[in-house]
Amino acid sequence: MNGNGNDVISLINGAYLVKDVFGYWPAFHDAEINSICIRRAMVRGESILEILISIHHWGQDNPNYNGTEKDCVIDFMFKNVLQGGVNIHSIPDVGWIDEISFEENDGGGINVNFRPLSGFDIAFSCEFVEVIGIRRASD
Numbered sequence: 127m128n129g130n131g132n133d134v135i136s137l138i139n140g141a142y143l144v145k146d147v148f149g150y151w152p153a154f155h156d157a158e159i160n161s162i163c164i165r166r167a168m169v170r171g172e173s174i175l176e177i178l179i180s181i182h183h184w185g186q187d188n189p190n191y192n193g194t195e196k197d198c199v200i201d202f203m204f205k206n207v208l209q210g211g212v213n214i215h216s217i218p219d220v221g222w223i224d225e226i227s228f229e230e231n232d233g234g235g236i237n238v239n240f241r242p243l244s245g246f247d248i249a250f251s252c253e254f255v256e257v258i259g260i261r262r263a264s265d
Contacts, residue, residue, distance in 0.1 A: 134228050137236050140257035147196050147260055148185050155187035159221035159246050160199060162212070167205075175207040177250070179240070181223065182263055201259040204238060210250020221245025228255065 135141040135151055145151050163178040184197040222243040229237045236255050240248040 133230075137228050137230060138255045138257060143257050143260050144200060147198060148183075148188065150188065152183060152185070153187050153225040154181060154183055154223050155225055156243070157181045157183040157187075157223045157226075159223065159240070162246065162248075164212075169206075174205065177204040177207055177252075178202070178258075179204070179248075184263070197263040198260050199263050200257060203256045203258045204250070204252040204254070205256070206253035208235065208251045208253070210238075210248075212246060212248050212250075 135145065141151065158181060160180040160182050161178075162180075165176050165178075166173050167176050168174075179202045180199055181202070182197075182199050222245060224241040224243045227237075227239045227241065231237050231251060233251075235251050235253050237251050238249065238255065240246060242248075
């Protein structure tokens with residue numbers, strides 16, 4: 127699911143932070159990937175994979191966009207990444223997103239797909255998604 131659906135919002139802890147700023151849940155069309163951090167973390171004695179992705183979004187996918195929307199960086203944390211991949215062969219100067227989709231999978235996890243316009247091609251499954259921060263892009 128992507129777009130404004132409440133199904134997406136229910137899958138993402140802290141999704142209300144994005145909805146409160148923009149007034150809707152974005153598809154993140156034409157958003158820019160600013161950074162990706164992949165790391166191992168210890169949780170309850172187990173080593174898990176976490177991915178932190180920061181994206182720059184300014185509301186340009188809002189049907190009522192008039193150029194005066196919020197200009198923000200949104201930090202997503204994906205925990206216990208189980209499978210997937212990042213295609214690093216398609217990284218030009220900028221990683222532009224067509225959309226981000228979040229779908230619940232049969233195992234109770236979440237399938238995440240950063241569909242690219244250019245740059246990073248990222249798709250994976252994880253146990254947990256959280257918006258850990260949203261801030262003005264100029265900060």
